[in-house]
Amino acid sequence: MTTTKKIAVVGAGPAGIYFADAMSRLDPSARIDVLERLPFPYGLVRYGVAADHQGTKSVTQILARAMRRPNVRYYGGVEIGRDLSLAELDQIYDAVVLATGASRGRTVEFPAEDDCESVCAFDLARWLNGYPGLPPFSRKPLRSVAIIGNGNVALDMVRLLAKPANVLARLDLSTEGVQWLQSNALEQIDIIGRGRAGETRFSVAELGELAQLEYFQPLPEQLDLLECGETRNNGALEVLRRFSVAPVRDARPIRFHFGCVISRYERGALHVLFSGKPRKLAADLVIHAVGQHAGGLPGIGGGDAREGIEHSNGVVSGRESTFAVGWAMGAGRGTIPESRGSAQAVAQLVAAAACKPSGSEREASLERILNARVVRYVSWDAWQRIDRSEIELGRMSGKIRHKYQTASECADAIIQSSHQHKLATSIREPAS
Ligand SMILES: Cc1cc2nc3c(=O)[nH]c(=O)nc-3n(C[C@H](O)[C@H](O)[C@H](O)COP(=O)(O)OP(=O)(O)OC[C@H]3O[C@@H](n4cnc5c(N)ncnc54)[C@H](O)[C@@H]3O)c2cc1C
Structure with missing residues (x-):
């Protein structure tokens, strides 16, 4: 019997999505869930890369292709450490990949x-x-x-x-x-x-x-x-x-x-x-403008830790089946192509790692936990509606895009495009 490998990626910046991309190619039978604390994907491509460099920002088109793969799913608006703990991810998934980026500036x-x-x-x-x-x-x-x-x-x-x-x-x-x-x-x-x-x-x-x-x-x-x-x-x-x-x-x-x-x-x-x-x-x-502190999660680097998550070549120290990619790995610096490099290298490691013994018994428990906690998430389909609505609103005011900042704006965009009232009205305001 073949077992489906289940992988959680924490963070939908370029490193997290490049990981999902590489992983879904290396193991098309794997299921890869990308959890992002904001409703919006792309991390610093959306919130860092200079707005007058739209050519650089267009990497989102490549990232979006990866997120549309059948074995990759998006859970926007789900924060690890607030909605779900790392320990809970350990129970659900065979591997957890931390792509949490930087936490603050130096x-x-x-x-x-x-x-x-x-x-x-x-x-x-x-x-x-x-x-x-x-x-x-x-x-x-x-x-x-x-x-x-x-x-x-x-x-x-x-x-x-x-x-x-x-x-x-x-x-x-x-x-x-x-x-x-x-x-x-x-x-x-x-x-x-x-x-x-x-x-x-x-x-x-x-x-x-x-x-x-x-x-x-x-x-x-x-x-x-x-x-x-x-x-x-x-x-x-x-x-x-x-x-x-x-x-x-x-x-x-x-x-x-x-x-x-x-x-x-x-x-x-x-x-x-x-x-x-x-x-x-x-x-x-x-x-x-002297760099950033790499982020992390409570109890595993980040916060006040100066250099993010402790790891060796992407394997997180002192933890089983936990990996780090992109800016979460180190000094909070490096380019988008460098994030892709680290994501591809770690995908090789995860592909080679064995599934946990109880893998097949854990079907759908992420949704069960999120539903029990009334944590509504933004799916990739919902994000695409938000994306189209932002571009359209921008076009009407002579801009490349008008970025939504609140959950209610996102909800309105989804309602208008699909009448998915139940999903849309329950998106929460993102925390800062
Ligand atoms: C001002 C600025 C300009 C830049 N310009 C360029 C440029 O022109 N070209 C270039 O190549 N690079 C540029 N970079 C660097 C580039 O942005 C990074 O290389 C890249 O974004 C790192 O990717 P990442 O996925 O590791 O981190 P991020 O892009 O930061 O993504 C991390 C994601 O994880 C999410 N996350 C964090 N914690 C949690 C949690 N607990 N639960 C769930 N999700 C979580 C975050 O919300 C975020 O979406 C720039 C950086 C900055 C700051």
């Missing part, structure tokens, strides 16, 4: 006065992208901003802050996010890095894109480029050198400060030391 520590505003790029990206359930907060219009970090997320922040109002209005950003970006009257943007100009993590393409900004011009100072450090990123250094000798346009400056130590943030100015010499940079807001 910050650089320095003394700051209470009224000096700072935010992590991770949180700001989520807010701009309409992440559900975030506490409301009003952002003051900015005249100056300092961004700490020398990676692509810092560049994402620069582009969104520097793009013209009419371009921003067409993207799939939240209404409040667009209003705030449009209210800013930025005179300058400063990018601050601890490493030297040759040691950045900027990609050549994304750095080069800054030259196309209409109202801003990237202007690194030649002095900062002279001491370029280890030059482990020659391509980006070349682009910076080109920027530094380009004719100065009538545009607002994007300035780069490399090899900096931040000493304090007071009275709307960030004080930094460059080669031991002080510089004072006006900053109504400081954005920390």
